[in-house]
């Protein structure tokens with residue numbers, strides 16, 4: 176994709192701090208980290224989001240996510256780690272090339288990944304479950 180920033184980074188046309196690379200993916204430090212070691216795992220082949228990936232491609236990327244998360248755990252010794260992945264503008268996606276955020280978390284850090292979670296009505300959940308599975 177001609178003007179995709181992550182395609183350019185994957186091709187080495189734009190510099191990045193690469194912490195992992197293989198034939199399928201790169202992992203780079205996020206330029207605006209929310210926490211120490213905030214890393215993006217990015218497939219080299221352009222795909223806009225999760226829905227543009229085949230099941231096999233998604234599974235190959237997930238292997239790399241697992242590897243890089245382990246690498247961050249081993250080297251930075253976080254107390255926890257969030258995986259975050261946004262699909263579509265409404266979900267907060269700003270770079271339209273699939274990527275997974277791996278965010279190391281440290282006890283008492285002030286990173287906020289919270290949303291309001293009101294208790295749901297069981298009947299509403301039941302109807303919704305039918306809507307999704309019927």
Ligand code: 5GP
Pocket residue numbers: 180191192203204205206207208215260261267268269270271
């Ligand atoms: P999204 O909101 O699409 O899930 O996340 C995009 C992420 O890409 C953001 O966290 C942003 O800081 C990061 N980002 C955007 N442009 C660049 C760049 O040129 N280099 C790097 N390393 N990260 C970038």
Ligand code: ZN
Pocket residue numbers: 176179180181182183220221222271272
């Ligand atoms: Zn791209």
